[in-house]
Amino acid sequence: MAQRSGFLSLGAFLYPSGHHIAAWRHPDAKADAGIDFKHYIALAQAAEAAKFDLVFLADGVGTRGDDVEFLSRTAHSYQAQFEPITLLSALAAVTQRIGLVGTVSTSFNEPYHVARKFASLDHISGGRAGWNLVTSSNEHEARNFNRDHHFAHAERYERAAEFADVVTGLWNSWEDDAFLRDKASGRYYEPARRHVLGHKGKHFSVQGPLNVSRTPQGHPVVVQAGSSEAGKELAARTGEAVFTAQQTVEDAVAFYADVKGRLARYGREPDDLKILPGVFPVVGQSESEAKEKFEQLQALIDPVVGLALVSGLTGGFDLSGYPLDGPIPELPETNASKSRQRLMIELARRENLTIRQLYQRVAGARGHWQVIGTPKQIVDQLEERFRQYGADGYNIMSPVLPGGLTDFIALVLPELRRRGLFRAEYEGSTLREHLGLKRPVHPAACARPAASTLAAAA
């Protein structure tokens, strides 16, 4: 295998008080971080000063669950926090270079609204917007949108694929040079540079054009997060970055090769899509300090919360009737997120975990890869996956915020830079440029001979 060189990408995955389920109870945490705009300004500006590629926001269009005994004991489950589009737009005004990636589900939205808001954000931010396209697999979200149930897995992905096509089509409503704005002649735009989509599909009928001009990045970066078969195929067809979760380097390398290998059939190059696994780092000056930090958080997990979390991640199956210190029972495959459920169960079987051990394990990184140790130990692992083509970069899921992010910046980044794995300065100004993604050429501009060619032919 070739020794891989170049820089890896880094995202700062912001979650109110931190990604650890008990983060809000940590002595240093801001418990009301979810509605504290100043908290997010500080995080985004710190990530930008450290030259991160992007900040990343997850989302839920509703509280996840209805077990109030659980919900009233957690700051997770999307109960009281900013909506991503409003938050990213506000952050755009107080940052200059860092990318702004937000999650919006295709299940309970209209493509026109989504295309328009991200296009608007791309203009406001000067080319820093990214849309994390997800599908929703939560009944509680469905009930906020006139439905009793969420869409079944296959239908959800079929809808998502059509949704992505419509959004991309709308983003191509105008060519880059469509707007003449010629005060003398009165021509505001060139009619031939305007393209009406006229989409009529199974799930959507959308006429267009979008009422936002083509954006600084050509269009916002499309990020995806599904790791199921349908999710990987959708990513290969339309994704430009994939946010994923693998526990081992072998799984990471296999996932990487699998997704990159699918690109060619859509006429795409391997570099047209970046793979950015989530990583949950707990860093200390010594290994024992790192472990103590982690144990301090683990001790704050309320058992009611831990048990409910495992239940949610294994497809909604209720584990509360089983002994906490016994093994995970056999679980039926459900209609919920299949890849996440499989990850959980494989983890428990591989390490022979009890329910209590599983909840302690997943409560931390909620199924993502956790690395605990000194800066050197952490960078060894980050470097290994990058060099072996298991990742193009990482989405950093700080256990507690802001402390986990500032620790990562102060302790881990210098070691990454010392090894030549991360840039010291931004090299571009847009999110695409940070990630090394090409700016998409408008389809009509591809088809049309260049002016110089016409001149030469005349």
Add this chain to the structure above:
Amino acid sequence: MAQRSGFLSLGAFLYPSGHHIAAWRHPDAKADAGIDFKHYIALAQAAEAAKFDLVFLADGVGTRGDDVEFLSRTAHSYQAQFEPITLLSALAAVTQRIGLVGTVSTSFNEPYHVARKFASLDHISGGRAGWNLVTSSNEHEARNFNRDHHFAHAERYERAAEFADVVTGLWNSWEDDAFLRDKASGRYYEPARRHVLGHKGKHFSVQGPLNVSRTPQGHPVVVQAGSSEAGKELAARTGEAVFTAQQTVEDAVAFYADVKGRLARYGREPDDLKILPGVFPVVGQSESEAKEKFEQLQALIDPVVGLALVSGLTGGFDLSGYPLDGPIPELPETNASKSRQRLMIELARRENLTIRQLYQRVAGARGHWQVIGTPKQIVDQLEERFRQYGADGYNIMSPVLPGGLTDFIALVLPELRRRGLFRAEYEGSTLREHLGLKRPVHPAACARPAASTLAAAA
């Protein structure tokens, strides 16, 4: 009639290059203002420095029309500009006191998304968000949302009323003191202070709760813009401010009395709703300078644009077959915005205008009230309507931006202040406080005896 005292409210209605249809062609205009975030920052900060109550953004969820010969000659019709939620959120980060009011239609949205985004904006801005609730009457918007036609007038308002109920209900998902965030006990919120909406209606089924906590203003200010019978009734039931258009002081006084008179039947006080007509001011140091400024803009109107605009404002009726210098023909009443159509036709009949004169007239303020003259002349008119209870304040529709707004601030505001009609400093910090609107008490808090009452009874 009692001589009215107190301050009037002022909104800065931002429209990219200005409200005049030919504004973008003006020598001082920024023709690409619609996607220039710095332009909007400068406008919002200028309005804030002048102590305006709010900035106001209109909206269209799609280009209005499909006549490309017309559309390609105008910067109006919502073809290439920021989406309001993203723009207001970004402006929230670079302003401190001014209110942020954005238009979102109830026709092609889901109430959960709308409630959530405005609640989030209210938190981000520290209590400065306002939602201008409108219904959509444009076929071209409908076609972007899986429909061939927009909703008929009655159905549109029925849907809007239910939509408003759902949004308000979602905003009451949490009581002010619901979130305990008690690190020691692990209680994140008090379950009894959480309220699940469980709405099942004709147009919407929305379970709730909203996943944003109760906002600084209790809930964002609800603004409305309909002047039809159904629109006035909806405003009386749920509106806290009304943006309207009357040509004469008599009509303004009648509208004011009509809407305020409807409040009692919903258990509301006259001061619970503010009436803010739009006004299109052209100010000069002398009357002749003001008129010259106006004529300079009028001369820039392309006849193709003027004619199409009149057609749009009279319900889509095509006037292009009629002589430009002849009278307005009899027009059938359409399903489109009735109040706007009636205003246009009454104006033409009253002043015996030709089609050309009508398009010149409405092209300026697009059916709104235009005042042209010296600061004294303009303030005489603003004062008259305010003192006679025809308005609680005004939404200022600057002909060209930024020049029209900075002129208003430099020339008109000092005269308003000299007469004691406008504040010199902000007196509160939220939009509600600026407008003199009460902060809504949560319904459950109303129903529950206060702790002190319980203590006294014990």
